[in-house]
């Protein structure tokens with residue numbers, strides 16, 4: 293800043309810079325911003341470290357044989373490949389999403405658009421919140437007792453997928469409801485005043501605007517379920533062979549390989565565990581990217597000018 | 599001479615006739631309506647929970663005329679016109695007593711479908727509420743739902759006509775695909791008028807449709823209203839005295855939820871019968 297000379301110039305500068313304590317407020321603001329950035333970096337460091345470790349070791353472990361062959365051994369030894377586990381993981385993700393996404397989304401639509409806060413909605417919200425807090429291993433045990441034993445499905449894809457679906461349900465239900473509730477009431481009123489009924493308002497307007505939020509919830513739920521091990525050990529067990537059977541045949545999955553093979557003291561087992569971790573990260577990444585691309589397509593006419 | 603008294607006398611006479619015939623057919627009081635009336639409110643009371651917002655209103659809306667509702671802020675104007683197409687049904691703790699008849703049918707009776715009612719009685723809201731989709735899709739929203747066009751060309755025509763009527767076409771014709779939220783406040787308000795017109799309502803309720811418009815657009819919207827009057831019945835809420843005097847046929851003055859005075863324009867402005875009306879018009883009402 294230039295030398296301040298006359299009182300008039302001084303006043304001008306005060307007007308520009310603001311009153312005296314304004315400058316200290318600006319300083320506080322800067323400190324707060326820097327502190328936030330620092331915290332993010334500190335939190336990011338271990339994350340980056342882990343990612344680096346997995347990516348590095350995972351990439352080193354990539355080989356055609358490991359990607360295409362079935363696992364040999366299980367609790368001990370640990371060799372071969374992980375194609376059975378990769379296929380199994382994708383199978384379980386797909387099956388559980390197929391079961392839970394429609395139920396969760398329709399449930400969320402009901403809660404937000406139709407329930408008028410009646411007792412059914414209160415009970416289901418409460419149940420969903422409780423469910424979200426239940427440890428996944430407990431859900432796994434319930435799945436084991438109910439589906440595997442009582443229904444007699446055995447260790448199976450269906451038992452595992454339903455257990456995962458129960459795990460994912462509260463996230464999808466609540467994010468769908470919240471996303472719909474964020475659509476302003478004036479928009480619903482506007483459509484109502486044009487003589488549209490509730491269904492067409494939901495189909496043509498509210499669902500469309502809630503879609504990014506709903507997709508985020510679905511993604512979060514899938515990402516969480518991809519990383520689950522405990523409930524699957526109880527319901528899917530593990531298998532060295534890929535299967536498309538829904539009942540009575542155990543299924544392999546990647547998290548099992550990370551969990552068990554990292555504890556087997558051979559470098560071949562460790563390589564498989566690293567590769568499985570890398571694949572898990574890639575699956576989550578792929579789902580994320582795919583949904584972003586899909587979302588951009590769906591919302592494109594809203595943003596563009598042409 | 600006292601317009602309101604005359605009005606009320608007519609109302610109560612007709613009301614008693616309604617009651618006499620009510621055992622024959624509760625919802626059809628057609629024969630009591632004078633030929634020019636579309637909507638008749640009788641002993642209308644509206645409550646939000648415990649607050650009594652509209653108090654014993656008796657008012658008729660005449661066919662192909664502009665009825666202006668005036669009154670200080672919070673007196674119940676929006677509430678009144680929102681009850682005319684049942685927009686308040688979903689409002690929490692809303693309660694209504696009395697009757698609103700459209701062409702002799704009580705619109706709050708069971709046989710009236712509230713969705714179809716809204717198709718006949720359209721509405722432009724006090725706050726512009728464009729849908730966050732393209733300008734074109736905003737206007738086409740109603741016609742699409744009600745399948746008012748056979749093909750794309752017809753839809754284009756409907757959209758263009760509605761936008762032209764609302765004096766917005768020239769400003770948006772090159773950016774119909776743009777998001778409606780990118781319009782200025784006044785443009786959004788005209789878009790909402792176009793959207794309501796596109797479904798061709800018989801009666802149009804306008805809640806301060808020109809509050810954010812510049813003088814030129816206001817004049818255009820006023821011209822539009824006068825033009826629309828040929829086929830449509832209009833109910834207009836406005837704080838703009840000049841606008842009311844320019845377009846109104848009938849003026850209803852509402853104060854604290856009660857109908858204080860009903861009169862023809864421009865009589866009511868030149869010769870208000872009640873002190874509050876006079877105070878309001880001259881800006882002395884506090």
Ligand SMILES: Nc1ncnc2c1ncn2[C@@H]1O[C@H](COP(=O)(O)OP(=O)(O)OP(=O)(O)O)[C@@H](O)[C@H]1O
Pocket residue numbers: 646649651669670671672673674675676677678689690724
């Ligand atoms: N949904 C609601 N719930 C409870 N009270 C309400 C509701 N809507 C309006 N009111 C109340 O009813 C009264 C009338 O409101 P209304 O919106 O009809 O006024 P108005 O005449 O349109 O006013 P303005 O000129 O400011 O738009 C006000 O006291 C308002 O606070």
Ligand SMILES: Nc1ncnc2c1ncn2[C@@H]1O[C@H](COP(=O)(O)OP(=O)(O)OP(=O)(O)O)[C@@H](O)[C@H]1O
Pocket residue numbers: 779780781782783784785810812
């Ligand atoms: N977010 C946006 N994206 C694209 N165009 C925009 C956006 N906001 C405004 N515009 C355009 O810029 C122009 C000026 O808009 P602005 O809202 O500043 O007008 P204004 O003078 O405030 O009008 P009004 O009196 O109607 O409020 C208009 O043509 C409007 O459509």
Ligand SMILES: [Mg+2]
Pocket residue numbers: 675676677724805
């Ligand atoms: Mg109002």
Ligand SMILES: [Mg+2]
Pocket residue numbers: 782783784
């Ligand atoms: Mg503006």
